[in-house]
Amino acid sequence: MSVLVYTESENGKFKKNALEVASYAAEVAKQLGTTATAISINATENEVLGTYGITKVLNVTKDNLNTFNAKAYANSIIQAAKAENTEVIITSSSTDAKYLAPLVSAALKAGYAPNVVAAPESTSPFTVKRTAFSNKGFAITQINTQIKVIGVSNNAFGIIENATTAAVENFDPSLNDNDFSTKSTEIDKVIGKATIADADIVVSGGRGLKGPENWGIIEELADVLGAATACSKPVSDLGWRPHGEHVGQTGKPVASNLYIAIGISGAIQHLAGVSASKTKVVINTDPEAPFFKAADYGIVGDAFEVVPQLIEKLKEFKAQNT
Amino acid sequence: MKILVCISNVPDTTSKINFTDNNTTFDTNGVQFVINPNDEFGLTRAMWFKEKQGATVHVASVGGATIEPTIRKALAIGADEAIRVNAEPTDGFFVAQQLAEIVKNGDYNLVIAGRESIDYNGGMVPGILASLLDMNFVNTCISLEIEGDKATAQREIDGGKETLSTTLPLVIGGQKGLVQESDLRIPNMRGIMMARKKTLTVIDPVDALSATQETKFEKPAAKGAVKLVDASNVDELISLLHNEAKVI
Numbered sequence: 001m002s003v004l005v006y007t008e009s010e011n012g013k014f015k016k017n018a019l020e021v022a023s024y025a026a027e028v029a030k031q032l033g034t035t036a037t038a039i040s041i042n043a044t045e046n047e048v049l050g051t052y053g054i055t056k057v058l059n060v061t062k063d064n065l066n067t068f069n070a071k072a073y074a075n076s077i078i079q080a081a082k083a084e085n086t087e088v089i090i091t092s093s094s095t096d097a098k099y100l101a102p103l104v105s106a107a108l109k110a111g112y113a114p115n116v117v118a119a120p121e122s123t124s125p126f127t128v129k130r131t132a133f134s135n136k137g138f139a140i141t142q143i144n145t146q147i148k149v150i151g152v153s154n155n156a157f158g159i160i161e162n163a164t165t166a167a168v169e170n171f172d173p174s175l176n177d178n179d180f181s182t183k184s185t186e187i188d189k190v191i192g193k194a195t196i197a198d199a200d201i202v203v204s205g206g207r208g209l210k211g212p213e214n215w216g217i218i219e220e221l222a223d224v225l226g227a228a229t230a231c232s233k234p235v236s237d238l239g240w241r242p243h244g245e246h247v248g249q250t251g252k253p254v255a256s257n258l259y260i261a262i263g264i265s266g267a268i269q270h271l272a273g274v275s276a277s278k279t280k281v282v283i284n285t286d287p288e289a290p291f292f293k294a295a296d297y298g299i300v301g302d303a304f305e306v307v308p309q310l311i312e313k314l315k316e317f318k319a320q321n322t
Numbered sequence: 323m324k325i326l327v328c329i330s331n332v333p334d335t336t337s338k339i340n341f342t343d344n345n346t347t348f349d350t351n352g353v354q355f356v357i358n359p360n361d362e363f364g365l366t367r368a369m370w371f372k373e374k375q376g377a378t379v380h381v382a383s384v385g386g387a388t389i390e391p392t393i394r395k396a397l398a399i400g401a402d403e404a405i406r407v408n409a410e411p412t413d414g415f416f417v418a419q420q421l422a423e424i425v426k427n428g429d430y431n432l433v434i435a436g437r438e439s440i441d442y443n444g445g446m447v448p449g450i451l452a453s454l455l456d457m458n459f460v461n462t463c464i465s466l467e468i469e470g471d472k473a474t475a476q477r478e479i480d481g482g483k484e485t486l487s488t489t490l491p492l493v494i495g496g497q498k499g500l501v502q503e504s505d506l507r508i509p510n511m512r513g514i515m516m517a518r519k520k521t522l523t524v525i526d527p528v529d530a531l532s533a534t535q536e537t538k539f540e541k542p543a544a545k546g547a548v549k550l551v552d553a554s555n556v557d558e559l560i561s562l563l564h565n566e567a568k569v570i
Contacts, residue, residue: 068479070461071459094480095461095462095477095478095479095480096479096480098445098461098462099449099461099462099477099495100449101446101449102414102445102446102447102448102449102450102453103449103450103452103453103459105415105446105449105450105533106415106418106449106450106453106454109531109533110533111413111415111533111534112414112415112444112446112533113534114443114444114445114446115443127537129540130443131443132442132443132536133333133339133348133440133441133442133443134335134440134441134443135542136338136339136541136542137339137341137539137540137541137542138539138540138541138542139536139538139539140536140537140538140539140540141534141535141536141537142534142535142536142537143533143534144532144533144534144535145531145533181458181488181489182458182460182486182487182488183486183487183488184484184485184486185474185485185486185487186484186485187479187482187484187485188482188483188484188485189479189481189482189483189484190481190482193481195480195481196480196481197480197481198480200569201569201570225570233503237502237503237504243464243478243498243499244478244481244482244483246498249335249359249440250335250359250360250440250497250498251498257569258563258569258570267336268335268336268338269335269336275542278567279563279567279569281559281563282548292548292550293545293548294545295548296545296548296549296567297548297549297550297559297562297563297567298549298550298551299550299551299552299553299556299559300550300553301553302553306553306556309556310556310559310560313556313557313560314560314570317560317564317570321564
């Protein structure tokens with residue numbers, strides 16, 4: 001019996017969410033009185049996982065896994081889970097993890113609980129708290145199967161140091177052509193910029209900005225803060241910004257530390273999608289905008305006056321504090 | 323091409339969410355139900371395949387008789403036939419097993435489901451379905467073209483998009499992008515009248531595993547009042563974010 005965590009990497013380096021799920025796995029292992037093993041794919045520096053309580057790393061090194069492939073990655077995790085006699089499998093809430101987790105769940109007849117926000121409430125029966133109704137509520141989900149798959153929400157449990165030593169072993173899953181029947185032919189991805197999925201700060205613009213030509217202030221504010229940019233649904237429907245930036249109930253969920261909404265009134269679907277963010281700031285000319293009821297801090301004012309000032313003052317602040 | 327679109331009956335996106343029976347049940351009182359938005363994007367794309375490539379489109383859903391208005395809406399939009407599995411959709415694992423049975427018996431070569439339902443957000447039905455049927459699978463799909471048995475799909479990834487090449491039979495976890503919001507169709511009177519005459523087959527569920535159950539619900543904690551900062555004093559906002567919220 002053990003806990004197995006899939007720790008995601010990119011170009012060999014662990015992603016931030018890998019450290020968070022590793023921390024989570026260590027906590028689950030503690031609750032179950034067992035140890036936490038990680039499976040990593042083409043990652044270097046596997047030893048670092050020891051810092052977060054992982055005692056063993058199964059390191060898969062295969063050239064044909066350099067690009068993410070849901071079926072092949074899932075099959076590697078399934079084989080590792082069998083080899084380790086795993087009881088609980090932990091994944092993140094990245095798009096890739098949500099792609100492969102149901103495949104793992106089906107193959108192992110394991111109940112799957114996604115969007116989990118805290119350590120298990122109990123291990124017998126096995127219950128976890130997760131977001132539901134697109135962040136308008138929480139569900140306490142009981143997993144009834146012998147093997148469980150858990151998807152941990154971004155930025156919910158946190159990265160917790162729990163230093164131990166991770167023994168790194170090579171793991172060589174057996175994969176065949178059928179595992180690669182869906183092939184990646186092109187990846188179109190912003191390089192070197194924070195993404196909505198893993199950014200600490202997200203700066204988001206709405207219809208109040210009046211047109212796509214005015215997005216310069218959103219991008220500049222995001223640059224100063226090292227933040228990702230996002231937008232409301234009307235803005236993406238109007239084609240002002242790409243759909244990948246749409247956050248809310250039918251777009252991407254946001255679980256950042258800081259969410260800054262500029263010129264967004266705060267429709268219920270939008271507020272649901274961003275409610276997992278820890279601190280929310282709203283800048284809007286309309287003091288009656290619903291977002292003011294959901295925000296921690298607010299400025300009633302014109303974005304075109306407030307945001308440039310905020311950019312200048314933040315630059316001064318950054319100069320003094322770094 | 324024979325397409326099965328799997329739809330889920332969910333509260334309208336504007337619904338306020340409340341719980342009842344000592345917070346063990348979603349309170350449907352006063353709630354309007356609709357086709358799950360992620361499924362509706364897929365259904366609309368399926369209509370395109372029907373009109374441009376002569377595909378046959380069936381819809382399937384798991385639920386009691388109360389979900390039939392939502393199924394009829396899918397027929398009014400243009401699906402040819404519908405199947406309802408007469409069972410409570412206890413969890414995604416259970417639902418996927420019911421749908422897998424329909425796919426096996428109906429010879430479908432393209433299955434489109436939403437990437438997740440907006441109520442329970444399980445996000446597992448398309449993936450489990452693909453695995454049970456040993457079909458190819460593309461999740462968070464934002465573009466889909468089919469030629470013969472070859473499929474070119476794009477999926478949303480964190481920070482961008484990826485193009486994938488695969489083959490039928492195929493399961494899609496769909497979302498906005500498969501079609502745009504402006505492509506969604508509001509059923510017209512003719513469609514609604516025709517939908518009444520279309521076949522809606524009700525079948526009994528097969529024995530299946532419910533892997534999870536929701537034992538209790540909670541609403542998010544009430545939010546404290548917003549702290550307003552004067553528009554001429556952005557320094558104060560920076561100070562609050564730094565010293566109080568500790569996020570910058």
